[in-house]
Amino acid sequence: MTAVRALGFLLLLAVSGVALAQQQAPGVPSGSPEVQSSAPEVGAGRGGTNNSQQPTSSEQQPATGQPRSAAPEGIAPRPAVPVAPIVAPPPFTARGGPDAADVELEEARRLGVVRGMVSIPNQSAGILVQPVGRDWRSWRTTVLTIAGAILVLGTTALLAGLFFWKGPTRIEAGRSGRSIARYTWLERFNHWMVATSFVILGLTGLNITFGVYVLRPVVGPEAFTALTWWGQAAHQFLSFPFVIGLAGMLAVWARDNWPTRVDVAWVKAGGPMAKGHPPAGRFNAAQKALFWFQVGGGVAAAVTGYLLMAPAVLDNVTSQQIAHFIHGAMAMVMIAVILGHIYIGTIGTEGALEGMSTGRVDFNYAREHHSVWVEEQLSEARRVVAPPDARAAGAD
Amino acid sequence: MARLKFLCDSDRCIECNACVTACKNEHEVPWGINRRRVVTLNDGKPGERSISMACMHCTDAPCAAVCPVSCFYGTADALVLHDKDLCIGCGYCFYACPFGAPQYPKVGNFGGRGKMDKCTYCAGGPQQDNTPVEYMQYGSNRIAEGKLPLCAEMCSTKALLAGDGDIIAGIYKERVQQRGFGSGAWGWRTAYKQELSV
Numbered sequence: 001m002t003a004v005r006a007l008g009f010l011l012l013l014a015v016s017g018v019a020l021a022q023q024q025a026p027g028v029p030s031g032s033p034e035v036q037s038s039a040p041e042v043g044a045g046r047g048g049t050n051n052s053q054q055p056t057s058s059e060q061q062p063a064t065g066q067p068r069s070a071a072p073e074g075i076a077p078r079p080a081v082p083v084a085p086i087v088a089p090p091p092f093t094a095r096g097g098p099d100a101a102d103v104e105l106e107e108a109r110r111l112g113v114v115r116g117m118v119s120i121p122n123q124s125a126g127i128l129v130q131p132v133g134r135d136w137r138s139w140r141t142t143v144l145t146i147a148g149a150i151l152v153l154g155t156t157a158l159l160a161g162l163f164f165w166k167g168p169t170r171i172e173a174g175r176s177g178r179s180i181a182r183y184t185w186l187e188r189f190n191h192w193m194v195a196t197s198f199v200i201l202g203l204t205g206l207n208i209t210f211g212v213y214v215l216r217p218v219v220g221p222e223a224f225t226a227l228t229w230w231g232q233a234a235h236q237f238l239s240f241p242f243v244i245g246l247a248g249m250l251a252v253w254a255r256d257n258w259p260t261r262v263d264v265a266w267v268k269a270g271g272p273m274a275k276g277h278p279p280a281g282r283f284n285a286a287q288k289a290l291f292w293f294q295v296g297g298g299v300a301a302a303v304t305g306y307l308l309m310a311p312a313v314l315d316n317v318t319s320q321q322i323a324h325f326i327h328g329a330m331a332m333v334m335i336a337v338i339l340g341h342i343y344i345g346t347i348g349t350e351g352a353l354e355g356m357s358t359g360r361v362d363f364n365y366a367r368e369h370h371s372v373w374v375e376e377q378l379s380e381a382r383r384v385v386a387p388p389d390a391r392a393a394g395a396d
Numbered sequence: 397m398a399r400l401k402f403l404c405d406s407d408r409c410i411e412c413n414a415c416v417t418a419c420k421n422e423h424e425v426p427w428g429i430n431r432r433r434v435v436t437l438n439d440g441k442p443g444e445r446s447i448s449m450a451c452m453h454c455t456d457a458p459c460a461a462v463c464p465v466s467c468f469y470g471t472a473d474a475l476v477l478h479d480k481d482l483c484i485g486c487g488y489c490f491y492a493c494p495f496g497a498p499q500y501p502k503v504g505n506f507g508g509r510g511k512m513d514k515c516t517y518c519a520g521g522p523q524q525d526n527t528p529v530e531y532m533q534y535g536s537n538r539i540a541e542g543k544l545p546l547c548a549e550m551c552s553t554k555a556l557l558a559g560d561g562d563i564i565a566g567i568y569k570e571r572v573q574q575r576g577f578g579s580g581a582w583g584w585r586t587a588y589k590q591e592l593s594v
Binding site: 097098099100101102104105108114115116117118119120121122124125126127128129130131132133134136137140141207208209211212216221222224225228229232308311312317320321324 | 406411413416428430433434435436437438439443445446447449458461462463464465466467479481482483484486487488490491492493494495496500502509579580581582583584585586591592
């Protein structure tokens with residue numbers, strides 16, 4: 001038993017001695033990066049192949065102390081290793097890459113930009129080529145100009161034809177001589193603030209689009225530049241009363257313009273084309289549609305316009321092009337719609353304009369065009385004059 | 397007359413920005429305006445290349461087509477120049493330009509644009525050649541002195557070429573044939589509807 005223990009102790013001593021010798025490799029301290037390896041080592045001693053030193057000679061080495069063999073020294077044949085030849089890479093300057101013309105064509109097709117890095121502060125200058133610019137050009141010189149001209153001139157011609165064909169809508173019962181309050185001074189002031197700024201915004205905007213073709217040949221380059229310069233200043237400054245007025249309209253008129261069942265009936269009856277006058281509230285369905293279209297379009301035009309006004313906000317040519325697209329398209333349609341509104345509100349309908357100028361309309365006009373509203377006003381008036389819980393004087 | 401063009405050999409451009417600096421110095425261009433800039437594509441990646449870009453003086457220039465006051469004019473050498481006295485700074489030329497060449501000094505209302513400024517091909521403007529008033533508005537007029545644009549003249553690797561379109565295209569093609577590679581002339585398809593693939 002003791003002998004077995006002694007043997008085991010000796011064995012342990014021998015093993016630890018070997019381990020100690022391995023740890024204390026000469027020169028390199030144990031645990032140093034040279035000793036440790038992140039990757040499993042591969043070599044002749046570790047089971048790898050083809051990593052051994054190429055022997056310089058295939059000759060048998062003589063035993064120590066023995067004379068050299070007289071046989072001629074033979075060079076060891078290189079091992080037959082099927083190594084694919086490593087081809088030298090092309091010079092760094094031979095970068096090749098896609099052809100410039102192909103890249104430009106591809107970006108033009110997918111409405112993209114060729115973007116890179118610049119070392120100047122203006123990072124938006126990193127767009128090297130934006131072939132879409134040529135498409136924006138066709139929008140401005142062809143689509144907006146020709147379609148816009150057709151829209152505005154066509155609407156004007158249509159309204160003129162309507163006026164000469166059918167004439168204005170008369171008050172069928174004739175003027176009653178009595179009037180009913182229709183718009184408060186705040187509503188009228190707000191309306192005319194929006195109207196004035198819209199007309200000037202529209203005219204200066206049309207000048208930006210068509211002036212170079214229409215006005216410039218007439219007045220000359222210098223005068224036209226002066227006009228357009230002041231025009232764009234007016235366009236920028238008058239956007240503020242326009243937007244404030246839109247917000248005011250939304251505040252005072254949104255409730256009266258909320259769609260109701262009466263509007264459905266009004267449209268089903270034929271709206272403006274109906275025989276007689278279908279019943280309508282304070283505003284009929286067409287007026288409500290106009291209201292919501294102008295508010296929505298005005299907001300879209302205002303947002304895009306302010307973004308164009310402060311070009312540093314949209315630090316990107318593509319988003320500026322989109323903003324201009326929305327702004328121009330919206331403005332053209334709004335101008336056409338407002339032309340119709342101006343016609344109907346002035347020469348197209350007898351008795352309509354005085355509502356917005358004096359605040360009162362003829363009673364018969366109100367009864368024909370806005371019968372439901374008149375009923376409401378009358379019942380309200382009766383309630384105020386004679387409340388249901390009113391008691392005759394002296395009844396106590 | 398010649399048909400003056402720019403050509404940047406992107407296999408030679410080393411992004412030293414000397415053309416940018418030379419242009420700013422030659423024309424006393426104000427802060428924030430770079431008539432010429434160097435754009436590096438695939439920066440730091442394989443296939444990186446740099447291109448010096450400015451107004452390419454396009455054939456059928458989009459800026460001139462969209463200008464609402466028609467302030468652009470073409471010269472006998474087919475350069476696209478503009479009259480700053482007519483410009484209203486609306487920014488339309490910037491939307492239309494494929495190369496981002498129009499620059500604005502940002503002096504107007506609401507951080508607006510001010511009169512547009514762009515590469516003149518060192519050819520000044522509509523004023524009398526080489527007068528102080530022309531220099532104030534457009535910078536120096538080297539073309540009137542019989543010289544080519546400074547950016548191309550001093551390019552250290554001769555990557556940027558300026559001159560008659562046929563001549564510089566010939567130089568580029570010769571280079572490509574000699575060295576065996578080339579990725580085409582950036583902007584030429586968009587600006588001149590011409591491809592320089594060899």
